[in-house]
Amino acid sequence: ANGVNLSIPPLKVAIIGGGLVGSLAALNFARNGHNVHLYEYREDIRTSELVQGRSINLALSERGRKALAEVGLEDEVLSTAIPMRGRMLHDVKGQTSVVLYDPCTNQCLYSVGRKHLNEVLLNAGEKFPNIQYHFRHKLKSANLQEGSMRFQCDYEEQQLEEATADLIVGCDGAFSAVRQQMSKTLGFNFSQEYIEHGYLELCIPAKNDEFQMPPNYLHIWPRNEFMMIALPNQDKSFTVTLSMPFKVFEGIRTPKELLEFFHRYYSDAVPLIGEELLIKDFFKSKPQFLLSIKCNPFHFADKAILLGDAAHAMVPYYGQGMNAGMEDCTLFFSILREPHMTIGKALETFTERRVSDAHAICDLAMYNYVEMRDLTKRFSFKCRKMLDTTLFRFFPNYWVPLYNSVSFTSMPYSKCIANRQWQDEILKKIMFIVLSSAVLFIGALYIVH
């Protein structure tokens, strides 16, 4: 096992949730010499045909890559991921323009399949004798103080299985049952916000075994109140995410209304999706809710900790939910390996170092929703982007634009925001100086004449 901290004896660790963060956390605990039991509500996604859950593919960036590299899986994941070098914007007339993420150093996002990534992580865990998977186990209740848990196993109806652990790790997503238990303890702060927009997934299939749009971009159709994005898949299709206010979804009741709506706002996407498939996929399922969750602390005594969406769920518009959850692992396990660390101190230190950054990325994700559906179209946004890129090119260590610092560095999220604030101040001053010089110059010309 790598990086074993001898000051913390091997613990019996119960990880609740075997999604992207839970399966990564299991690997990390096992590599640190602990005995891991991972309890997952669903069946094993590696053997199930239909996997229910959230988005089909995701944008992986620096923070997620770093966490995968730490468990030796970055190369394997990237080998099947599709690089996205920038945003390809589709206007109402169907014309496209490209805004590269990082023209200076060519960094990019990677589109990865959620199921594939989860499978890679679970397969890697299978190789550790000190990890045991318990699928179809849903945590029903827990006594965090005593470290005892009760699970419902859906193959034996009504039967509850009991288990104990030294440490309970809540990786059970936005509606975390572990967090629910924690919320009953004194001093636990919690807030959640549903946004009035929902999302629905559509598909642009491959045609003649080829992508129908350039694959190395994150495609965006920004339309003020609503927005559509598309990420490429390995099978040369695109997963399209349509997001708009629930009331707009509700207003579209018939195939005719749907086609009218699409021809009006997303005309270039209609032949790509195909009218028949569009109608089928749109009416197949209901739009999903999106919410943002903040809480504090992320731990309970030396008994329990929350990682990933369980600690900080966010709206998906910065493409950082999974990346932030994976970065939780990077931070937590680096703390755990610090000399003279105890488990109680490690949990406390994690909360101290992570809460403000987690809250910062929740806020940024909310901000980017506005940027993606609205600002990306605006002239002022494009000017700012150009200015940022130019300054970044000349001062790469000093002027890192907000999007780049969030997506392509491991700079703490709160520092990314602080950077943006002083950059805004400097730009305001530069604008003031340029405008006042222009006024003075014109005034001087007027006097001379």
Ligand code: FAD
């Ligand atoms: P989850 O993925 O929610 O996994 C939780 C697991 O716990 C699940 O397997 C669930 O079955 C299990 N579970 C739940 N309750 C229990 C219980 N009581 N007992 C046992 N098991 C339980 N992030 C990015 O970084 N990039 C993106 O591009 C991106 N795009 C997104 C697009 C959309 C539309 C959405 C909705 C999200 C997107 N995200 C993205 C966010 C990302 O999906 C989440 O941040 C990520 O899945 C969090 O992983 P997790 O393991 O913490 O939680």
